[in-house]
Structure formats: structure tokens, C-alpha cells
Amino acid sequence: MRDCARGLLDVLYPPRCLGCGGRAESPRLPLCPTCLRSLERAPEMEVAARLDRLPAGKGVFEGAFALWIFDKGGTLQAVQHALKYQNRPHYGVPLGRLMGEAFAERHPIPEGVVPVPLHRTRRLERGYNQSATLAEGAGEALGCSDRPDLLTRPHPTRSQTGLDREARWRNVRDAFAADPAAAHGHWLLVDDVLTTGSTAVAAGETLAEAGAEALYLMTLGLARQ
Incomplete structure (x- = not known):
């Protein structure tokens, strides 16, 4: 109905x-x-350079990619804000499919797609995890399952908005957890926007320490800096 x-x-x-x-x-x-x-495609080298500026950014991912450049006040920001803040979770799946299609053009198919999780308090406030909807779409495009069970966020963190690179890293470096019994494999980590990369690297490190054999990263947007 x-x-x-x-x-x-x-x-x-x-x-x-x-x-x-x-x-x-x-x-x-x-x-x-x-x-x-x-929409402007994000250069792969720019994504790698962004991650390399972090203390633990080198070597976490076999490859890291963003689909488009995220311009403040631009079209992609309007889309991402609607997805994340305006209760439009149904936008995530088709956008995630575009991410998965772009990833599959040049890279091996992973065993599964892992969304960057929210802490349960933030998840209840928003009603959904926007990264999980992107991961669902990416998994559909790649023909593999989305695996929101592999990574959790047991520790709440403050918003990253307004924090510099060092503060962002301190805020999230211990925020995630992964089950060593389930983390073995080749995974694609998915998030909405890469700014400094702190959240993605902290999540990736957690999966790697739990036994992930290979990790890739894909985000919808790369914020200009």
C-alpha cells in the first residue's frame, strides 16, 4: 500500500x-x-594523498577511491545532505549502485561490502545509517552481500564537523570494533564523504587488526580541502 x-x-x-x-x-x-x-569525478591520487597525511593512513587499504568531488554548496552536497539529514534513506541504494559500478570497472570483486557504522545512539536519532544504504546498493552492483555485522561502533564520538585533522583522528581512532572470528576476507569499506580520512582509516585499521586480509575503500564524495 x-x-x-x-x-x-x-x-x-x-x-x-x-x-x-x-x-x-x-x-x-x-x-x-x-x-x-x-558531477566531477574524484582523482584516485588525491584520495591516496589525503589518507597518507594521517599517522596511520599508509598501508591500510589496497586501494581507496571516491566517486565524485564534494563541493560545499554544490549538487553533491545537496544530495548527501538529503540522504544523511533529511530522512531520504531511499537515495542511498541507487547512489551505492553507481559506486559499485565504478569500483568494478578496475578492481576485483570483494567478498562483501562493509558500511562504516554509527554508534547506536546516533543510529536511533537518525533512524538509519546512510552508509549502510550506500553499501547495500554497492553490494547489489558488485553481486556480493553487504556486511553491516562485521564492524561496530561501540564508543560514541562527537561530530567531526569543525575539527582539524589531528582532532578528527583522536576523536575516532578507538571508536570501532570487529569480531576476529568473522573479519577474515577481502572487503570493501563504504562511507558517504571522505574529508581527512580519519574515520575510514580508524575503521579500516580495526578490520585489519581483526584479521581482514585485504581492504578497499569507496566513498560517495571527496571533500575539497
Whole structure:
């Protein structure tokens, strides 16, 4: 019944593109084809350089990638904010599929896709984990399962917004936990936006210490610095 109601609303009020305000490509992907094509791909070398600036950033990942450049005030920020803060979890799966398709162009298929987790308090406040919805879509595109069970966040942390690189690292370096009985394998870690890379590296280190044999990282966006 809910799907029928949503379908009727989509006919009466077609979803609008968050970039230009025109008609979106689909109710689940909030961008028109023109705005989707206009998003700037993130250079792979820039992602690697960002991680290398961290004390523990080198060697955690076999490869680290972001799909697009995240410009403040730009189209991707509008999409990511809607996904993360405006109760639009259904945007995550199609965006995650695009991430998975891009990853598969040049890299081996992992055993599973692991979302960067939220602490349970933040998860209850938001009602969902936006990274888990991206991981679900990436797993669909890659033909492997998403594995939100492999990594947990038992320790609450403050928001990373407004913190410098060193403070971000101190904030999250001990935030995660992984079960050594389940972590063995080759995994793709997924998150929404890479800023300094502190969260991704802390999560990756935790999986590696628990026995992960190979790790890759994929994010939706790379923040300009």
C-alpha cells in the first residue's frame, strides 16, 4: 500500500532534481541526467594523498577511491545532505549502485561490502545509517552481500564537523570494533564523504587488526580541502 501511495505521489508531484530543480531521473535517484553527468569525478591520487597525511593512513587499504568531488554548496552536497539529514534513506541504494559500478570497472570483486557504522545512539536519532544504504546498493552492483555485522561502533564520538585533522583522528581512532572470528576476507569499506580520512582509516585499521586480509575503500564524495 505504501509503495502504491508513493507511486501515485510521484505521478502527481514528479521528483525534482536536487541540482537544477528539473525533473529527476527517478524517484529514488534525485538528479537529472544532465546534473548526474556534470558531477566531477574524484582523482584516485588525491584520495591516496589525503589518507597518507594521517599517522596511520599508509598501508591500510589496497586501494581507496571516491566517486565524485564534494563541493560545499554544490549538487553533491545537496544530495548527501538529503540522504544523511533529511530522512531520504531511499537515495542511498541507487547512489551505492553507481559506486559499485565504478569500483568494478578496475578492481576485483570483494567478498562483501562493509558500511562504516554509527554508534547506536546516533543510529536511533537518525533512524538509519546512510552508509549502510550506500553499501547495500554497492553490494547489489558488485553481486556480493553487504556486511553491516562485521564492524561496530561501540564508543560514541562527537561530530567531526569543525575539527582539524589531528582532532578528527583522536576523536575516532578507538571508536570501532570487529569480531576476529568473522573479519577474515577481502572487503570493501563504504562511507558517504571522505574529508581527512580519519574515520575510514580508524575503521579500516580495526578490520585489519581483526584479521581482514585485504581492504578497499569507496566513498560517495571527496571533500575539497
